[in-house]
Amino acid sequence: MQDGTKAVVDYLTSVPAWYLATCEDDQPHVRPFSFAAEEGGRIWFATATTKDVYRELEANPRFELTAWKPGHGWIILRGRADLDDRAGEAVREAAWRHLESLGESYEGPHDPRLTLFSMTGAEAWLCDIDGSWTPLDL
Template sequence: MDGIDAVAHYLASVPAWYLATCEGDQPHVRPFSFAAVKDGRIWFCTATTKDVYRELAANPKFELTAWRPGSGWVIMRGRADLDDRASDEVRRAGFEHMTGLGESYDGPDDDTLTFFTVKDAEAWMCDIDGSWTPVKL
């Protein structure tokens, strides 16, 4: 499993993981739960009406982390690429995931449902003993 697949698999293995943005000098952290890999890129899903989208548009730098008991944690950082070029397959999966959480959209092509990927990504697998291993992305 290559690095992007390993990170996405890890994120999919936990109920929620956390994505941090920054607005001015104030960090903002919120739970996310959708990640998919298509054509060698990892895709995330949100809505254009949410603060996270507005914050990423103003400052695309973000960091995410997830922890699974007994498996250490993953950290990934980079810059959000908000140019939504997600495939129909990713759009359908994201739509189904988000509506399964109770959000409402008119379908996978709803204008408010948006997908983003990451540029200049770096990732690490970390352990409680203080060790960490870079993930080749």
């Protein structure tokens, strides 16, 4: 795993939620997310094929997310969603368990509604209140 990829996953998994933004036509849409994992040098996120966010990423795969961790600044991650769900068994199981713990309901880790996506063209920065931005190598 590249150091930047590990830093992003470590950051995202250390906060309760972060916010992922998509755009539909000229209207931005932002919603909380809380699952991230690394596998094969990629960052994986989980959602459902029945959700608006999935439909929006199908139409326009560009997204951006941000999270703030007190005392550690905030992170910005942007890129394009790769909706080709090739996540391995361990990531799929972890995503299913995580989403179930939030109150979502699936028929197991292979429920066709549950999907994982990664990203291409990723760029990330750690930002501080002093205005400094530190790019992460992904």
